[in-house]
Amino acid sequence: MLVVKKFGGTSVENKERIMSAVNRCAEEYHKGNDIVIVLSAMGKQTDRLLEMAQDINPNPPKRELDMLLTTGEQTSVSLMAIAFASLKIPAVSLTGFQIPMHTTTNYGNARLKKIETERVEYELSNRKIVIITGFQGVNKYDDYTTLGRGGSDTTAVALAAVLGADRCEIYTDVDGVYTADPRIVKNASKLSQITYDEMLELASLGAGVLHNRAVEMAKRYNVQLIVRSSLNENEGTIVKEEIVMEKMLVSGVACDYDVAQIAIIGLEDQPGVAFSLFRHLANHHVNVDMILQSVGRNGTKDISFTVTADMADITVETIKRHGNSSLKCHEIKVENDIAKVSIVGAGMITNPGVAASMFEALYDVNVNIKQISTSEIRVTVLIDQQHVNTAMNAIHSKFELES
Amino acid sequence: MLVVKKFGGTSVENKERIMSAVNRCAEEYHKGNDIVIVLSAMGKQTDRLLEMAQDINPNPPKRELDMLLTTGEQTSVSLMAIAFASLKIPAVSLTGFQIPMHTTTNYGNARLKKIETERVEYELSNRKIVIITGFQGVNKYDDYTTLGRGGSDTTAVALAAVLGADRCEIYTDVDGVYTADPRIVKNASKLSQITYDEMLELASLGAGVLHNRAVEMAKRYNVQLIVRSSLNENEGTIVKEEIVMEKMLVSGVACDYDVAQIAIIGLEDQPGVAFSLFRHLANHHVNVDMILQSVGRNGTKDISFTVTADMADITVETIKRHGNSSLKCHEIKVENDIAKVSIVGAGMITNPGVAASMFEALYDVNVNIKQISTSEIRVTVLIDQQHVNTAMNAIHSKFELES
Numbered sequence: 179m180l181v182v183k184k185f186g187g188t189s190v191e192n193k194e195r196i197m198s199a200v201n202r203c204a205e206e207y208h209k210g211n212d213i214v215i216v217l218s219a220m221g222k223q224t225d226r227l228l229e230m231a232q233d234i235n236p237n238p239p240k241r242e243l244d245m246l247l248t249t250g251e252q253t254s255v256s257l258m259a260i261a262f263a264s265l266k267i268p269a270v271s272l273t274g275f276q277i278p279m280h281t282t283t284n285y286g287n288a289r290l291k292k293i294e295t296e297r298v299e300y301e302l303s304n305r306k307i308v309i310i311t312g313f314q315g316v317n318k319y320d321d322y323t324t325l326g327r328g329g330s331d332t333t334a335v336a337l338a339a340v341l342g343a344d345r346c347e348i349y350t351d352v353d354g355v356y357t358a359d360p361r362i363v364k365n366a367s368k369l370s371q372i373t374y375d376e377m378l379e380l381a382s383l384g385a386g387v388l389h390n391r392a393v394e395m396a397k398r399y400n401v402q403l404i405v406r407s408s409l410n411e412n413e414g415t416i417v418k419e420e421i422v423m424e425k426m427l428v429s430g431v432a433c434d435y436d437v438a439q440i441a442i443i444g445l446e447d448q449p450g451v452a453f454s455l456f457r458h459l460a461n462h463h464v465n466v467d468m469i470l471q472s473v474g475r476n477g478t479k480d481i482s483f484t485v486t487a488d489m490a491d492i493t494v495e496t497i498k499r500h501g502n503s504s505l506k507c508h509e510i511k512v513e514n515d516i517a518k519v520s521i522v523g524a525g526m527i528t529n530p531g532v533a534a535s536m537f538e539a540l541y542d543v544n545v546n547i548k549q550i551s552t553s554e555i556r557v558t559v560l561i562d563q564q565h566v567n568t569a570m571n572a573i574h575s576k577f578e579l580e581s
Numbered sequence: 582m583l584v585v586k587k588f589g590g591t592s593v594e595n596k597e598r599i600m601s602a603v604n605r606c607a608e609e610y611h612k613g614n615d616i617v618i619v620l621s622a623m624g625k626q627t628d629r630l631l632e633m634a635q636d637i638n639p640n641p642p643k644r645e646l647d648m649l650l651t652t653g654e655q656t657s658v659s660l661m662a663i664a665f666a667s668l669k670i671p672a673v674s675l676t677g678f679q680i681p682m683h684t685t686t687n688y689g690n691a692r693l694k695k696i697e698t699e700r701v702e703y704e705l706s707n708r709k710i711v712i713i714t715g716f717q718g719v720n721k722y723d724d725y726t727t728l729g730r731g732g733s734d735t736t737a738v739a740l741a742a743v744l745g746a747d748r749c750e751i752y753t754d755v756d757g758v759y760t761a762d763p764r765i766v767k768n769a770s771k772l773s774q775i776t777y778d779e780m781l782e783l784a785s786l787g788a789g790v791l792h793n794r795a796v797e798m799a800k801r802y803n804v805q806l807i808v809r810s811s812l813n814e815n816e817g818t819i820v821k822e823e824i825v826m827e828k829m830l831v832s833g834v835a836c837d838y839d840v841a842q843i844a845i846i847g848l849e850d851q852p853g854v855a856f857s858l859f860r861h862l863a864n865h866h867v868n869v870d871m872i873l874q875s876v877g878r879n880g881t882k883d884i885s886f887t888v889t890a891d892m893a894d895i896t897v898e899t900i901k902r903h904g905n906s907s908l909k910c911h912e913i914k915v916e917n918d919i920a921k922v923s924i925v926g927a928g929m930i931t932n933p934g935v936a937a938s939m940f941e942a943l944y945d946v947n948v949n950i951k952q953i954s955t956s957e958i959r960v961t962v963l964i965d966q967q968h969v970n971t972a973m974n975a976i977h978s979k980f981e982l983e984s
Contacts (some may be wrong), residue, residue, distance in 0.1 A: 193637055227656070234596055234660060235667035242666065245674050246659035249652035253630070256649035257637060263645065264638035271648050275678050276723050297723075320679050320700075 180302070181206065182346045184216040184312060184334035189349050189408035190254045191221030199349070199408060200261045203307060207267060212302045214341065216312040216334040217258060219250025240285035241321055244314075248274070248322045251311035251330070258309050269307040272297065274322070279315035279333070281323045288315060288323035289391075290332065293340045310337065328389035335392045339399035346401050348388060349408035354415030355380065355387055357579035358431040362570050365580040369429060371416045376429045377403075379522040379556040383432040393417065427532055428523035428577040433566050435517045437467075438490035439548070441482040442497065444474050444508025452481060458500045464493050468518075468551045468560065478508065482549070484560065487514065516548065517566045520558040521573060533557045539576035545569045583705070584609065585749045587619040587715060587737035592752050592811035593657045594624030602752070602811060603664045606710060610670060615705045617744065619715040619737040620661060622653025643688035644724055647717075651677070651725045654714035654733070661712050672710040675700065677725070682718035682736070684726045691718060691726035692794075693735065696743045713740065731792035738795045742802035749804050751791060752811035757818030758783065758790055760982035761834040765973050768983040772832060774819045779832045780806075782925040782959040786835040796820065830935055831926035831980040836969050838920045840870075841893035842951070844885040845900065847877050847911025855884060861903045867896050871921075871954045871963065881911065885952070887963065890917065919951065920969045923961040924976060936960045942979035948972045 183203060190196050203213055218224075227246050231238040238246075255271035262269035274281075277297060281288035301308045312330025317323050325332055331348060338346035355377065358366040372380075374397035381390040387405055396403045396417065406414025445451060452471065459466055469483040485493050490512050497510060526532045533550075536557055540547060545568060549560040561569055574580070586606060593599050606616055621627075630649050634641040641649075658674035665672035677684075680700060684691035704711045715733025720726050728735055734751060741749035758780065761769040775783075777800035784793040790808055799806045799820065809817025848854060855874065862869055872886040888896050893915050900913060929935045936953075939960055943950060948971060952963040964972055977983070 196637065230660060231663050234599065235663045237666075238663040239666045242659045242662040242674055245662070245676075246656060249655045249659075252652045252655075253649060256645045256652075257633060259645040260634050260638045260641040260649070263640075263642045271645055273648075 182338040274314040281315035283317040287326040331389035331392035427525040439513040441511040444478040585741040677717040684718035686720040690729040734792035734795035830928040842916040844914040847881040
């Protein structure tokens, strides 16, 4: 059996954690399994490297930043190979350059294009444990690239896909995927299984356990994912296409503070104005979410939408520059003290009353809903940040997720 | 004009030193010169990485150690490119993998085989400053290799050779090559020029300014080397084939504490014994220096020779293992508290009295000579470590090197 195991930064942050991961893999190796390991940089190393760069130049060129950051994973893979050698287990570390992992040229946020398997398969055929740098690759210029934050998950899933691995285990510092963040909802319970689609909605809503691109790729190539803790032997959560357990209406409640609401008040009501606005934002790489349009005063209309918090200023700037040419409005407002709270569940598709139950739960605890958006398996509300804890606990109870 | 500049670890150990090197190169860039920069790892980074590895495994596999150590130079080249960007000077960092710099497979002590120039020449043609990782390359398996300690000098000279650079500047924390170590001989003076051969003898004798392989390569490809300080604008020392100044008899006095004397007493006097001994040592990679053979008692002979201090124990072990099969002797002695003191000078070839003057200088200050070895441009004596300072000052005065 071939298993791909991905360990995050906290799982390799020091000698003790590295040895713990190594011992865990050694056990499985001795049972006869083939093992490919994907690593992130140690602990906060990526942040430290970023700080070093920004201390020299607040706007470091992205190409050079990738050159710098890729040293992080190279350090952790070589140290882990050195750790395996101390147990007399043959292991070999490989970088994105050596595989090679071909990516797009987009420094800082590249996408995997093609992963060669020859070298990895050769090493596995010699019963070596193969330890591969996550998060990185090389582009067509032979330059180092990175996949963006959390990209190591994507590397692991992509490797599992091209190597035809039997499963891909993502080791993290939590036990698996929970019905809600246990720091917010005390009696949140761990899910033993979840579908790709549910996981996708949860990841994009800030559950923070798995990188979204990794789940998308796992779904596309039908890679069985397991999210589990590197600190204990607990079972973790299996992410796959169909889950066999009795379907719950709602699998989990998630919140996301990384959001700002932009409201454009008193927009001139001419045909194509909204289209032109969002085309303009897209051209400037502003990703827009939760769009709401309403009728304003005197034949104008109001449009509001959300963006990630760090994009709020850029978004307003972009709209204003656009305004000089064609877009006329009365006022642009930005609201930051808000959060998204969502329920996710594959069972929702066939149960129209789910959204209503959620709104009822919020009404019961006096939380005001500012905006609503829904998908087939998700309902999201925008509320004030101060109400997040109350809201999540109320919703969690409403759907009896404690069990 | 194309100039290759190599900055050592102390010259890039922090932001201030990096910016100082960058400003220096910027000035030259703006004059219209093309610049290739070769960097070592920052400050003590290589040592720190080694410690991390050895903390996990006292005997880390060499392949993985090279994988780890090569991150050091990759970090410094990317940070320097980021520093150039802050001055709006186009720069690009490249690793041994990207050039590529092909080396032998010998991890930890690889030798350069071939350096591709296409990428570097392309970047230079776009008026970019090209910043290259010293000390590293890739072997035929696409594995990272290192050239051994001080290998960055070799990288710089090799690049200067293949690129046909007009000169190769080695920036260090001293002003150039001195007639003696200024910490030992107070009135030592800086040499403005020195020949490759003199530099080779000085480097191998512990002058410590330039890596020996770098000087050999500079001599072979006739690369003009300049050793100068990264801390000031002083002229430095030019190393080349023929020096134009009036030839001094002696260019400098050097000492080397990294030496142990092995004495094999009462060796059976049979034909081929000495040959067999040194063949055996060579087979075990023991480099032997300053061999002396003398007649002992009762038809035996004594053989003594020097090795580097760290090889003393291995050497004795190797001799003893050999002894079990064919080599018989009375006793093996190791002496550690000794040092080599040497004078070096191209002018010696035609002046037979130089060695005598050196011995006279030592006699005048009561320093006992334990062993002597000479080459065409060098005289070396083995003395007790406690006499090194006295000896060096006496010799320095004798040859009037203060001027």
